[in-house]
Amino acid sequence: MNGKMRPLALVTGASGGIGAELARALARDGHDLVLAARGVVAMEELAAELRREGSDVIVIGSDLSQPDGVATLIADIAGRALEIDVLINNAGLGAAGRFVANDAARIDEIMQVNIVALTQLTRALLPGMIARGRGRVMLVASVAAFQPGPRMAVYFASKAYVLSLGEALSYELRGTGVTVTTLCPGATATKFFEVAGADHSLMAKKLRRMMRADRVAQIGYRALKAGRRVVITGLVNTIMSFGGRYAPHRLTLPVTDMLMSGD
């Protein structure tokens, strides 16, 4: 808290989708907010909505795909003398298609946003939380974290990294007053599939009913508040994750390849 009674939460990827809904959930539960993403116009609209409901909200235009993206964001937060009590590492993206057909720059962008920025931001903000003896961190992974994913290989691998990091940090931080929760959504109705070029995949179009982003945020926020280590959104996704983790990969590889293929 920054000399106020209300905790302050930083949400990355708050310009839409799951991040915007997590910001709404945090605001409803008495948080002030720092919203960070590239889409400043969308975040300003969200900020106006949340301010009407009583939250103080700061919008920071931030491109986490840039090598200095996190340093710039942290400098901005430090320059305003803000203390972050809750960190939501939500910004992320994927790219559909065979690895060798993926644009090399796009692969860099995925690794930078999903892995590097998430790690740097967590490393930058955890010491302050530990010193204050309280804090909540969320890493947004995916059910994709539980298995390899042909036709979206880098994305699936990046989320396996996020899950592994989150679980280890949760364990390391026992007894500090700081918790780390890894949220693993399944297919969710956001711009994700469109941005990834996967909106024609069987996964996006035919086989799955997508969960609403506000429902994902509700489940995630409840788990964050409870300090849970890992949360998977819903029973079907829990079963899929179990299958992804424990079924032989010689079976899950072709199934995932088919789900990620177009019609």
Ligand SMILES: NC(=O)c1ccc[n+]([C@@H]2O[C@H](COP(=O)([O-])OP(=O)(O)OC[C@H]3O[C@@H](n4cnc5c(N)ncnc54)[C@H](OP(=O)(O)O)[C@@H]3O)[C@@H](O)[C@H]2O)c1
């Ligand atoms: N939707 C799903 O099916 C699904 C399933 C499992 C996990 N997830 C995960 O959930 C998280 C949120 O995704 P979503 O579904 O809400 O998709 P989305 O609607 O596409 O939102 C992605 C968010 O990430 C931000 N972002 C992307 N590149 C960025 C960059 N270079 N710098 C800063 N922010 C950036 C976007 O903001 P700007 O474009 O404005 O920068 C946007 O706010 C991601 O980590 C995603 O991997 C999604």
